[in-house]
Amino acid sequence: MTEFPKTPPRYSATFTPAVNAEIRRAAATGIYDIRGGGTKRHLPHFDDLLFLGASISRYPLEGYREKCATDVWLGTRFATKPIHLDIPITIAGMSFGALSGPAKEALGRGASAAGTSTTTGDGGMTEEERGHSKTLVYQYLPSRYGMNPDDLRRADAIEIVVGQGAKPGGGGMLLGQKISDRVANMRNLPKGIDQRSACRHPDWTGPDDLEIKILELREITNWEKPIYIKVGGARPYYDTALAVKAGADVVVLDGMQGGTAATQDVFIEHVGMPILACIPQAVKALQDLGMHRKVQLIVSGGIRSGADVAKAMALGADAVSIGTAALIALGDNDPKWEAEYQALGTTADAYDDWHEGRDPAGITTQDPELAARFDPVLGGRRLKNYLKVMTLEAQTIARACGKNHLHNLEPEDLCSLTIEAAAMAGVPLAGTNWIPGRTGF
Amino acid sequence: MQSFDLGKDGLRALNSSLHALKGQTNMTAWEVINPKGAHAIAAGVDAPVEITVRGSTGYYCAGMNKQATIRIKGSAGPGVAENMMSGTVIIDGDASQYAGATGRGGLLVIKGNASSRCGISMKGIDIVVHGNIGHMSCFMAQSGNVLVLGNAGEALGDSLYEARIFVRGTVKSLGADCIEKEMRDEHFLIVEDLLRQGEADGKAKPEEFRRYGSARKLYTFNIDNAAAY
Numbered sequence: 001m002t003e004f005p006k007t008p009p010r011y012s013a014t015f016t017p018a019v020n021a022e023i024r025r026a027a028a029t030g031i032y033d034i035r036g037g038g039t040k041r042h043l044p045h046f047d048d049l050l051f052l053g054a055s056i057s058r059y060p061l062e063g064y065r066e067k068c069a070t071d072v073w074l075g076t077r078f079a080t081k082p083i084h085l086d087i088p089i090t091i092a093g094m095s096f097g098a099l100s101g102p103a104k105e106a107l108g109r110g111a112s113a114a115g116t117s118t119t120t121g122d123g124g125m126t127e128e129e130r131g132h133s134k135t136l137v138y139q140y141l142p143s144r145y146g147m148n149p150d151d152l153r154r155a156d157a158i159e160i161v162v163g164q165g166a167k168p169g170g171g172g173m174l175l176g177q178k179i180s181d182r183v184a185n186m187r188n189l190p191k192g193i194d195q196r197s198a199c200r201h202p203d204w205t206g207p208d209d210l211e212i213k214i215l216e217l218r219e220i221t222n223w224e225k226p227i228y229i230k231v232g233g234a235r236p237y238y239d240t241a242l243a244v245k246a247g248a249d250v251v252v253l254d255g256m257q258g259g260t261a262a263t264q265d266v267f268i269e270h271v272g273m274p275i276l277a278c279i280p281q282a283v284k285a286l287q288d289l290g291m292h293r294k295v296q297l298i299v300s301g302g303i304r305s306g307a308d309v310a311k312a313m314a315l316g317a318d319a320v321s322i323g324t325a326a327l328i329a330l331g332d333n334d335p336k337w338e339a340e341y342q343a344l345g346t347t348a349d350a351y352d353d354w355h356e357g358r359d360p361a362g363i364t365t366q367d368p369e370l371a372a373r374f375d376p377v378l379g380g381r382r383l384k385n386y387l388k389v390m391t392l393e394a395q396t397i398a399r400a401c402g403k404n405h406l407h408n409l410e411p412e413d414l415c416s417l418t419i420e421a422a423a424m425a426g427v428p429l430a431g432t433n434w435i436p437g438r439t440g441f
Numbered sequence: 442m443q444s445f446d447l448g449k450d451g452l453r454a455l456n457s458s459l460h461a462l463k464g465q466t467n468m469t470a471w472e473v474i475n476p477k478g479a480h481a482i483a484a485g486v487d488a489p490v491e492i493t494v495r496g497s498t499g500y501y502c503a504g505m506n507k508q509a510t511i512r513i514k515g516s517a518g519p520g521v522a523e524n525m526m527s528g529t530v531i532i533d534g535d536a537s538q539y540a541g542a543t544g545r546g547g548l549l550v551i552k553g554n555a556s557s558r559c560g561i562s563m564k565g566i567d568i569v570v571h572g573n574i575g576h577m578s579c580f581m582a583q584s585g586n587v588l589v590l591g592n593a594g595e596a597l598g599d600s601l602y603e604a605r606i607f608v609r610g611t612v613k614s615l616g617a618d619c620i621e622k623e624m625r626d627e628h629f630l631i632v633e634d635l636l637r638q639g640e641a642d643g644k645a646k647p648e649e650f651r652r653y654g655s656a657r658k659l660y661t662f663n664i665d666n667a668a669a670y
Contacts, residue, residue, distance in 0.1 A: 030665075144543040144562060147524055149485050149505040188545070188564040188583045189602060193660040196600070198581060202561040203520040203539040209500070212480050216501040216520075219456045220485030 033265040036098075036354030036364065037324060038166050038257045038301065043274040045257070045302055046311040048421030049414050050430065053400045061399040068395040069405040072319050074296050075157060075226020075249040078218070082226055082249070083135055083157055085319070086115025087391045088406060089309055091383075092254075092300055092323035093139045093159065093230075095121030097183045097195075098261030098354065099327075100371035101128045102379070103363045106330055108132030109376060110383025114391075119159060119321075122172060122197050124186045125151040132380075137228065140217070142171065143197040145187040153221055157250075159228040160214070162201075162239075165258030165275070165301045167267045168232030172197035172260070180366040210246040218247075228252050233278040233301065234271075240285035244295050252321065253282050255301025259324040261364070262355030275301035275312075277424040280411075283316030292316065293407075306393020313394070314409035315425060329386035330379040331361045443468055447482070448475035455482065459509075462488035478518065483511055486528075503530045506547065519556075522549045525566055531640065538575075541568045544585065550639045557594065560587045563604055569639025579606055580616065588635040590645050598653050602660075606653040607632050609645055618659040622652045 011017065022033065054060035061068060075082035091111045096104050098121065105128040111118040117135035120126075124146015130136055138155030140147065152158065163169060184191040204213045214227055229243040230252035243251045255275025260268065279299050286292040299312050300321035312320050327333075333341075335348040340360035344353065354364035362374035398406050401413045415430040416422035422429040423436035445455050455473065462468060471492045476482055480499035483492050487507040494502065497515030507526040516534030525544040535553035542558070544566025551559075551568070557575035560568050563582045570587070576594035579587055582604035592610035599616020605628070606619075615621075632647040 144524060144564075147543065148526060148545065149487070149507065149524075152505075190660075196581065198562065202558070202580075203501075203523045203542040209519070212500045213520075216481040216484050216504050219452065219481045220505055222457070222460065223453070 034262055034355055035265050035268070035352040036260060036262050037268070037352045038259040039269050039272075041269055043257065044276050044418065044420045044424055045274060046276065046308045048276070048417045049311050049425055049427065050417060051307075051310070051314075051397055051401060051413055052415055054402050059402045061402060061404060063396060063399050066399065067404055068398050070391055070395060072296070072407070074228075074298070074319065077249045077291075077295055078247065079157075079224060079226040079249050080222075081156075081224040083117065085117060085135065087387060088313065088319035089114075089303075089387055089390055090116050090137075090298060090319055090321045091118040091326055092258070092321040093119035093121040093137070093161070094323055094327075095123040095261065096126045096129070096186070097121075097123040097145075097366070099363060100365055100374065101126060101182075102371055102374050102376040103327075103330060104129040105132050105376040106374070106379030106383060107326060108136070109380025110326075110329075110387065111135075113380065113384035114387035116387065117156065120155075123183065124148075125154065126186075128376075130154060132376075139230075141197065142199065142201045143187075143195075144202065145195075145197070149220055152217070152225075155225060157226040157228060158217055158221070159230050159252060160210070160217075160248075161230045162243075163232035163234065163254075164230065164260060165232045165254030165256045165272055166260035167263045168234040168256075168272045169199060170263055170267050170271070171199035172263065183366060207242040207246050210242075214247045226250055228298070230254060232256075232258075233273040233275060236273075236278040236281040237285045240282040240297075241289060244286070244289055244291050248295060250296045250298060251282065251286075252298045252300070253278055254321075255299070257302030258300050259327075274424070275299055276421060279312060279315040279317060280424070280426040286316075293318065306390040306395075307397060309390055309394040310397040310406065310409055311414065313406050314413050315411060315427075318407065325386070326383055327363060329383045330363055331374065331382065332359070332363050334361055337361055442470040442472055444472050444474060446474050447479055448477060452479055452481060456484060459483055459486045459488070459490075459492070462486070462490055464488070476515070480518070483509070486511070489528075497534065506530060516553065517551075522547070522566075525549065535572070536570075541566050544568070548638055552640070554591070560585075560604070563587070567635060567638070569635050569641060571639075571641055571644065573610070576613075577616070579604055579619075582606075586631060586635060588632060588639065588641075588650070590641060598655070600659060601653075601655040603655065605631070607635075607650040608653065609649050609651075612651075612653070615653065618656045619653055620656045622654045624648075624650065624652050628652050 072088040108129045112134040118133045119137040135156045137157045141161045226249040228250040229248040231239040233255040256272035296318040298319045299317040337360035357365045359365040362370045414427040473494045476496040478499045482502045484504035486509040489508045492511045494513045499518040501520045503511045503522045508528045510529045513532045517536045519537040520539045522530040523542045525547045527547045529548045531550040536551045536555045538556045540559045541549040543562045545564045549568045551570045554572035555574045559574045559578040561580045565585045568587045573591035579598045583602040587606045589608045593612045595614045596616035598619030629647040
């Protein structure tokens with residue numbers, strides 16, 4: 001009998017094995033997938049930009065010899081006590097509850113040793129982080145978990161959180177598994193139940209109200225503290241303009257690569273914009289209002305290296321913020337825990353079920369035994385090292401571009417590798433003077 | 442009594458003076474004249490003083506109050522006594538939206554009506570309203586008591602946690618996971634105490650109130666409750 005060639009099995013580009021697995025999981029469990037972290041999809045990012053470096057027309061600075069400053073002032077618009085940081089890389093808000101107490105301590109230790117700030121999170125201020133953070137930014141969130149005027153006054157700055165890049169327009173949910181006695185007590189809720197964080201503030205609704213809310217916060221804190229407003233990457237031009245109108249000292253802009261402790265995967269992957277597309281819009285809003293460098297811009301979402309820092313600042317940011325990268329520096333997703341990651345059905349560098357509280361590295365957990373694995377002193381040292389390396393990397397690039405301060409980097413120092421990045425970042429495609437959307441077509 | 446003319450000396454001077462009272466006990470009575478609806482009047486006070494505001498206030502009057510007794514001889518704008526920690530705030534007139542929002546302690550008394558979202562996300566405060574309360578009141582209220590001598594608007598107690606709500610009149614509708622519950626002996630005592638503290642003695646009797654609380658069905662996510670969200 002003649003054997004005819006058979007058509008080989010062909011996977012659908014639409015219904016891929018991963019898509020089908022998710023359909024099966026949803027059908028079996030009746031619940032959407034919840035996870036931590038930021039988007040995992042491929043997006044136009046800082047990797048799609050390159051620095052041009054010096055040439056005949058640009059004069060470089062001598063590496064390691066000539067000064068390239070890295071400091072930044074935040075809150076110079078209205079606050080009588082603005083913040084001065086040695087480096088423009090801050091630690092983003094991550095809550096006690098999402099993270100263990102020792103992990104929060106380590107963030108404070110590392111940030112302070114490197115000369116930068118750390119930020120509280122949904123759930124209030126802990127003694128660990130206040131005690132170990134030289135400069136601490138206090139998040140003012142819709143849930144107001146743990147909010148009180150004493151901590152407000154103990155903070156060095158206040159960050160009003162309107163949204164975050166992982167879920168612009170969304171609230172949060174700390175699942176019952178992570179609600180220990182201490183977490184429950186700080187949040188005024190029973191132990192072990194899911195704790196919802198509202199997506200809107202309870203006592204203001206729009207930019208006019210926000211302006212009055214800022215007035216109240218300034219009055220309560222004697223006009224000393226810088227007021228930041230954090231927004232997710234949704235409509236960065238208008239959000240930045242409205243934040244300025246409302247009276248912000250600092251705008252914090254978080255792209256969709258920014259992480260979260262827990263939310264729906266569908267939210268993380270399908271809502272928001274990449275940070276590359278957000279920065280030029282925010283900078284333009286500040287420039288149009290004559291407020292660039294007067295209201296400082298901190299950007300976050302996928303910052304990993306000094307190159308990313310330098311690129312963000314070249315696009316006009318005053319500083320950056322890191323969250324996911326800081327957790328990895330502490331030891332999150334470390335391959336040394338691979339056997340335990342495997343037991344959880346995942347693998348190192350892919351673990352994202354932070355909401356379940358079973359983190360083998362002892363960072364995103366409230367389990368006392370797991371948390372005890374994490375050494376906050378060592379973790380702090382690792383974070384300090386990482387921040388120092390990022391700073392040196394950014395300085396190296398800035399010197400090569402002839403800049404004696406990271407703030408002197410500019411879009412003219414950059415080119416784009418892809419048409420998409422050129423359009424989003426507003427810098428020319430490499431080898432051309434073409435910026436899609438700006439130069440005629 | 443210290444008298445402060447807000448129209449003449451301004452908000453910053455008022456709040457600076459009031460904040461400076463922390464730890465002092467020799468200036469216990471203040472009056473604020475010409476408030477003219479200004480925002481953030483007496484916000485962030487942390488001293489056992491008595492402050493009388495002679496007129497109506499704007500947003501966030503008595504915000505984050507600790508220890509002080511603040512009387513508003515008029516009506517209050519949005520967010521009065523928001524995030525109050527302790528002390529007492531008494532409003533002779535009506536209160537706008539979000540009265541007592543996220544309050545953690547103390548007592549808020551509204552002798553007129555309260556608008557929408559009264560007691561939203563409250564975390565331990567007690568609120569007594571002599572009149573009615575508006576829609577979405579006590580949304581996500583976590584703990585504390587709300588006593589309403591009049592009626593409640595739509596979606597009362599939506600997504601409620603452990604706060605107790607007592608309403609004497611009608612409730613237009615209950616929000617998700619909010620149900621009527623039995624009035625037990627301890628609840629009659631709570632109501633009696635709130636009526637006394639809330640300067641509503643003789644206006645109502647504890648047995649005239651109904652109690653509303655959380656059904657606790659949304660405390661842990663369940664897909665079969667999706668229609669409630």
